[in-house]
Amino acid sequence: MAASLLEQVAQGDQSAVGKVLDQYGDLVWSLARRFLGNSPEAEDAVQDIFIAVWSSAERYKPELASEVTFIATIARRRLIDRLRKNSRTPDSETYDESIAAQNPDPVNRITENVEVENVVRVLNDMPEQHREILSLSIYEGYSHSEIADRLAIPLGTVKTRVRRGLIHIREQLELDEPNPQEQAS
Amino acid sequence: MTRRAAELSNRLEELLLEQAISGLDESQRTELEQLQPQGDSAANPFMETAALVQLGLASMDAANRERLMPASLRQKLLQDAPGGEAAK
Numbered sequence: 001m002a003a004s005l006l007e008q009v010a011q012g013d014q015s016a017v018g019k020v021l022d023q024y025g026d027l028v029w030s031l032a033r034r035f036l037g038n039s040p041e042a043e044d045a046v047q048d049i050f051i052a053v054w055s056s057a058e059r060y061k062p063e064l065a066s067e068v069t070f071i072a073t074i075a076r077r078r079l080i081d082r083l084r085k086n087s088r089t090p091d092s093e094t095y096d097e098s099i100a101a102q103n104p105d106p107v108n109r110i111t112e113n114v115e116v117e118n119v120v121r122v123l124n125d126m127p128e129q130h131r132e133i134l135s136l137s138i139y140e141g142y143s144h145s146e147i148a149d150r151l152a153i154p155l156g157t158v159k160t161r162v163r164r165g166l167i168h169i170r171e172q173l174e175l176d177e178p179n180p181q182e183q184a185s
Numbered sequence: 186m187t188r189r190a191a192e193l194s195n196r197l198e199e200l201l202l203e204q205a206i207s208g209l210d211e212s213q214r215t216e217l218e219q220l221q222p223q224g225d226s227a228a229n230p231f232m233e234t235a236a237l238v239q240l241g242l243a244s245m246d247a248a249n250r251e252r253l254m255p256a257s258l259r260q261k262l263l264q265d266a267p268g269g270e271a272a273k
Contacts, residue, residue: 017266021259029221029254031239034246043258050262065233072236080208101187119241137206139242140233144207170234 006067020053024071031072033081035141036086045082049075068113073140115173122172126165133161139164193220205231 005023028049032042052074060070071100077123123131129151136142136150137158144162186194197220203209208215 012267016270018263021262025254025259025262030243034243035239043255043261045263046258047265051265054267068240069233069237072240073233076205076232076236076239082236084208090206113240115237116240116244119237120244123238123241123245130263134238135242138238139246140248145204147258149221155255166202166205166231166234166238167236170231173234173237 004060004062005055006053006060006070007062008056010060013133017054024068025050026077027068028071031075032079034139036083037141039084041082045079048082048115049078052078066113066115069115079141118173118176124171125167130161130165134142134165135160137162138166196220201229201231204229205235 003011005016005020008123009020025046029042032045032049032115033039036045056070056074059137060067065073123134126134130141133147133151136147137144142150142160144155147153147158151158197217200209200213200217200220202214204217
Protein backbone atom coordinates (compact mmCIF):
# COMPACT_ATOMS: atom_id res chain seq x y z
CA MET A 1 0.00 0.00 0.00
CA ALA A 2 1.37 3.46 -0.93
CA ALA A 3 2.48 5.60 1.99
CA SER A 4 0.19 8.49 2.89
CA LEU A 5 1.40 12.04 2.28
CA LEU A 6 2.22 12.52 5.98
CA GLU A 7 4.19 9.28 6.04
CA GLN A 8 6.10 10.52 3.00
CA VAL A 9 6.81 13.82 4.77
CA ALA A 10 8.05 11.88 7.80
CA GLN A 11 10.37 9.92 5.48
CA GLY A 12 11.88 13.19 4.24
CA ASP A 13 10.13 13.39 0.88
CA GLN A 14 10.28 17.10 -0.02
CA SER A 15 7.68 16.82 -2.77
CA ALA A 16 5.15 15.50 -0.25
CA VAL A 17 5.32 18.79 1.66
CA GLY A 18 3.95 20.72 -1.31
CA LYS A 19 1.28 18.09 -1.84
CA VAL A 20 0.15 18.36 1.80
CA LEU A 21 -0.19 22.13 1.36
CA ASP A 22 -2.10 21.62 -1.91
CA GLN A 23 -4.41 19.10 -0.27
CA TYR A 24 -5.02 20.73 3.12
CA GLY A 25 -3.70 24.31 3.03
CA ASP A 26 -6.92 25.99 1.96
CA LEU A 27 -8.94 23.93 4.43
CA VAL A 28 -6.71 24.87 7.37
CA TRP A 29 -6.78 28.49 6.24
CA SER A 30 -10.60 28.48 6.07
CA LEU A 31 -10.85 26.91 9.54
CA ALA A 32 -8.45 29.49 10.98
CA ARG A 33 -10.22 32.44 9.33
CA ARG A 34 -13.60 31.28 10.56
CA PHE A 35 -12.39 30.52 14.10
CA LEU A 36 -10.23 33.57 14.68
CA GLY A 37 -12.02 36.04 12.40
CA ASN A 38 -8.91 38.09 11.76
CA SER A 39 -6.62 37.60 8.73
CA PRO A 40 -3.21 38.43 10.29
CA GLU A 41 -4.05 36.29 13.33
CA ALA A 42 -5.23 33.46 11.07
CA GLU A 43 -2.01 33.65 9.02
CA ASP A 44 0.14 33.30 12.13
CA ALA A 45 -2.06 30.44 13.31
CA VAL A 46 -1.76 28.58 9.99
CA GLN A 47 2.03 28.88 10.16
CA ASP A 48 2.01 27.45 13.70
CA ILE A 49 -0.33 24.67 12.64
CA PHE A 50 1.79 23.46 9.76
CA ILE A 51 4.99 23.64 11.79
CA ALA A 52 3.21 21.32 14.24
CA VAL A 53 2.04 19.12 11.35
CA TRP A 54 5.60 18.67 10.04
CA SER A 55 6.94 17.84 13.51
CA SER A 56 4.05 15.43 14.18
CA ALA A 57 4.07 13.68 10.79
CA GLU A 58 6.04 10.68 12.05
CA ARG A 59 3.34 10.05 14.70
CA TYR A 60 0.60 9.75 12.07
CA LYS A 61 -0.94 6.27 11.88
CA PRO A 62 -3.40 5.83 8.99
CA GLU A 63 -5.14 2.94 10.75
CA LEU A 64 -6.20 5.29 13.57
CA ALA A 65 -7.48 8.32 11.64
CA SER A 66 -7.58 9.89 8.23
CA GLU A 67 -4.98 12.52 7.34
CA VAL A 68 -7.56 15.29 7.29
CA THR A 69 -8.74 14.36 10.80
CA PHE A 70 -5.15 14.22 12.08
CA ILE A 71 -4.34 17.63 10.63
CA ALA A 72 -7.66 19.14 11.74
CA THR A 73 -7.04 17.92 15.31
CA ILE A 74 -3.62 19.58 15.36
CA ALA A 75 -5.22 22.71 13.92
CA ARG A 76 -7.91 22.73 16.59
CA ARG A 77 -5.40 22.61 19.46
CA ARG A 78 -3.44 25.50 18.00
CA LEU A 79 -6.54 27.56 17.25
CA ILE A 80 -7.89 27.12 20.78
CA ASP A 81 -4.52 28.12 22.28
CA ARG A 82 -4.42 31.21 20.12
CA LEU A 83 -7.99 32.22 20.87
CA ARG A 84 -7.36 31.90 24.61
CA LYS A 85 -4.47 34.35 24.32
CA ASN A 86 -6.30 36.86 22.13
CA SER A 87 -9.97 37.70 22.07
CA ARG A 88 -11.87 36.85 18.94
CA THR A 89 -12.32 39.65 16.40
CA PRO A 90 -15.32 39.66 14.09
CA ASP A 91 -14.76 38.48 10.54
CA SER A 92 -14.73 41.79 8.66
CA GLU A 93 -14.62 40.31 5.18
CA THR A 94 -17.99 39.93 3.54
CA TYR A 95 -19.03 36.93 1.52
CA ASP A 96 -18.85 37.75 -2.18
CA GLU A 97 -20.93 35.43 -4.33
CA SER A 98 -19.04 36.40 -7.50
CA ILE A 99 -15.74 35.29 -5.95
CA ALA A 100 -17.36 32.12 -4.68
CA ALA A 101 -18.63 31.32 -8.17
CA GLN A 102 -15.14 31.60 -9.68
CA ASN A 103 -13.18 29.74 -7.03
CA PRO A 104 -13.16 26.01 -6.59
CA ASP A 105 -14.49 24.93 -3.24
CA PRO A 106 -11.42 24.64 -0.99
CA VAL A 107 -13.15 22.19 1.32
CA ASN A 108 -14.88 19.94 -1.21
CA ARG A 109 -12.29 17.21 -0.78
CA ILE A 110 -13.31 16.64 2.80
CA THR A 111 -16.88 15.80 1.85
CA GLU A 112 -15.50 12.60 0.29
CA ASN A 113 -14.13 11.56 3.67
CA VAL A 114 -16.31 8.99 5.43
CA GLU A 115 -15.68 10.40 8.90
CA VAL A 116 -16.77 13.87 7.75
CA GLU A 117 -19.80 12.45 5.94
CA ASN A 118 -20.86 10.73 9.13
CA VAL A 119 -20.47 13.81 11.30
CA VAL A 120 -22.42 15.90 8.78
CA ARG A 121 -25.23 13.36 8.96
CA VAL A 122 -25.28 13.53 12.77
CA LEU A 123 -25.20 17.35 12.67
CA ASN A 124 -28.10 17.45 10.23
CA ASP A 125 -30.12 15.19 12.52
CA MET A 126 -29.70 17.57 15.46
CA PRO A 127 -32.27 20.22 16.35
CA GLU A 128 -31.38 23.46 14.57
CA GLN A 129 -30.63 25.48 17.68
CA HIS A 130 -28.36 22.74 19.08
CA ARG A 131 -26.44 22.72 15.79
CA GLU A 132 -26.26 26.51 15.80
CA ILE A 133 -24.82 26.55 19.33
CA LEU A 134 -22.21 23.96 18.35
CA SER A 135 -21.36 25.95 15.25
CA LEU A 136 -20.92 29.21 17.15
CA SER A 137 -18.75 27.49 19.77
CA ILE A 138 -16.74 24.81 17.99
CA TYR A 139 -16.58 26.29 14.48
CA GLU A 140 -16.67 30.05 15.02
CA GLY A 141 -14.86 30.25 18.35
CA TYR A 142 -17.43 32.29 20.28
CA SER A 143 -17.33 32.02 24.06
CA HIS A 144 -20.28 30.55 25.94
CA SER A 145 -21.25 33.97 27.29
CA GLU A 146 -21.11 35.50 23.78
CA ILE A 147 -23.38 32.73 22.51
CA ALA A 148 -25.78 33.16 25.42
CA ASP A 149 -26.04 36.91 24.67
CA ARG A 150 -26.39 36.39 20.95
CA LEU A 151 -29.15 33.77 21.24
CA ALA A 152 -30.73 35.23 24.39
CA ILE A 153 -30.54 31.94 26.27
CA PRO A 154 -29.04 31.13 29.69
CA LEU A 155 -25.29 30.60 29.93
CA GLY A 156 -25.84 27.24 31.62
CA THR A 157 -27.95 26.10 28.67
CA VAL A 158 -25.15 26.96 26.26
CA LYS A 159 -22.57 25.05 28.27
CA THR A 160 -24.81 22.01 28.58
CA ARG A 161 -25.75 21.99 24.89
CA VAL A 162 -22.15 22.24 23.70
CA ARG A 163 -20.94 19.47 26.01
CA ARG A 164 -23.86 17.14 25.41
CA GLY A 165 -23.68 17.86 21.68
CA LEU A 166 -20.04 16.78 21.56
CA ILE A 167 -20.73 13.66 23.65
CA HIS A 168 -23.70 12.76 21.44
CA ILE A 169 -21.70 13.17 18.24
CA ARG A 170 -18.86 11.06 19.61
CA GLU A 171 -21.29 8.30 20.60
CA GLN A 172 -22.91 8.36 17.16
CA LEU A 173 -19.55 8.23 15.39
CA GLU A 174 -18.50 5.25 17.53
CA LEU A 175 -21.69 3.46 16.45
CA ASP A 176 -20.70 4.10 12.83
CA GLU A 177 -17.25 2.54 13.23
CA PRO A 178 -17.07 -0.83 11.43
CA ASN A 179 -17.10 -3.90 13.66
CA PRO A 180 -13.82 -5.78 13.11
CA GLN A 181 -15.69 -9.11 13.42
CA GLU A 182 -18.14 -8.09 10.72
CA GLN A 183 -15.27 -7.06 8.45
CA ALA A 184 -13.54 -10.42 8.88
CA SER A 185 -16.63 -12.53 8.03
CA MET B 186 -16.99 1.39 40.22
CA THR B 187 -16.72 3.11 43.59
CA ARG B 188 -18.34 6.49 44.12
CA ARG B 189 -14.95 8.18 44.29
CA ALA B 190 -13.83 6.50 41.08
CA ALA B 191 -17.05 7.60 39.39
CA GLU B 192 -16.48 11.20 40.57
CA LEU B 193 -12.95 11.16 39.20
CA SER B 194 -14.13 9.65 35.93
CA ASN B 195 -16.79 12.35 35.60
CA ARG B 196 -14.26 15.07 36.37
CA LEU B 197 -11.83 13.64 33.81
CA GLU B 198 -14.53 13.68 31.16
CA GLU B 199 -15.46 17.25 32.13
CA LEU B 200 -11.86 18.42 31.73
CA LEU B 201 -11.39 16.60 28.42
CA LEU B 202 -14.57 18.21 27.10
CA GLU B 203 -13.48 21.64 28.29
CA GLN B 204 -10.06 21.17 26.69
CA ALA B 205 -11.67 20.27 23.38
CA ILE B 206 -14.20 23.11 23.49
CA SER B 207 -12.25 26.11 24.77
CA GLY B 208 -8.99 24.92 26.27
CA LEU B 209 -7.86 24.75 29.91
CA ASP B 210 -6.23 27.22 32.26
CA GLU B 211 -3.07 26.26 34.13
CA SER B 212 -4.80 24.82 37.18
CA GLN B 213 -7.14 22.74 35.00
CA ARG B 214 -4.18 21.44 32.99
CA THR B 215 -2.44 20.39 36.19
CA GLU B 216 -5.60 18.68 37.39
CA LEU B 217 -5.95 16.85 34.06
CA GLU B 218 -2.34 15.65 34.19
CA GLN B 219 -2.98 14.28 37.68
CA LEU B 220 -6.09 12.43 36.50
CA GLN B 221 -4.25 11.01 33.48
CA PRO B 222 -0.84 10.14 34.96
CA GLN B 223 -0.14 7.10 32.84
CA GLY B 224 -1.88 7.96 29.61
CA ASP B 225 -0.73 10.12 26.77
CA SER B 226 -1.47 13.63 28.02
CA ALA B 227 -2.04 14.73 24.45
CA ALA B 228 -4.71 12.08 23.81
CA ASN B 229 -8.20 13.50 24.02
CA PRO B 230 -10.93 11.73 22.05
CA PHE B 231 -13.19 14.77 22.32
CA MET B 232 -10.53 16.90 20.63
CA GLU B 233 -10.75 14.66 17.58
CA THR B 234 -14.55 14.78 17.70
CA ALA B 235 -14.48 18.59 17.90
CA ALA B 236 -12.06 18.68 14.96
CA LEU B 237 -14.47 16.48 12.95
CA VAL B 238 -17.33 18.81 13.90
CA GLN B 239 -15.27 21.73 12.56
CA LEU B 240 -14.69 19.83 9.33
CA GLY B 241 -18.34 18.91 9.03
CA LEU B 242 -19.52 22.46 9.60
CA ALA B 243 -16.85 23.77 7.21
CA SER B 244 -18.18 21.46 4.49
CA MET B 245 -21.68 22.84 5.11
CA ASP B 246 -20.52 26.48 5.06
CA ALA B 247 -21.00 27.97 1.59
CA ALA B 248 -18.87 30.99 2.54
CA ASN B 249 -15.82 28.76 2.50
CA ARG B 250 -15.83 28.89 -1.28
CA GLU B 251 -13.87 32.13 -1.23
CA ARG B 252 -11.42 31.19 1.47
CA LEU B 253 -8.38 30.31 -0.61
CA MET B 254 -5.06 30.67 1.16
CA PRO B 255 -3.06 33.75 0.07
CA ALA B 256 -0.08 32.88 -2.14
CA SER B 257 2.25 34.78 0.21
CA LEU B 258 1.18 32.56 3.09
CA ARG B 259 1.78 29.41 1.06
CA GLN B 260 5.29 30.68 0.35
CA LYS B 261 5.94 31.19 4.06
CA LEU B 262 4.64 27.68 4.80
CA LEU B 263 7.01 26.19 2.23
CA GLN B 264 9.90 28.08 3.80
CA ASP B 265 8.96 26.78 7.26
CA ALA B 266 8.65 23.19 6.03
CA PRO B 267 11.40 20.55 6.34
CA GLY B 268 13.95 21.31 3.64
CA GLY B 269 12.58 24.81 3.17
CA GLU B 270 14.64 28.01 3.28
CA ALA B 271 14.21 28.31 7.06
CA ALA B 272 15.77 24.88 7.53
CA LYS B 273 18.85 25.69 5.42
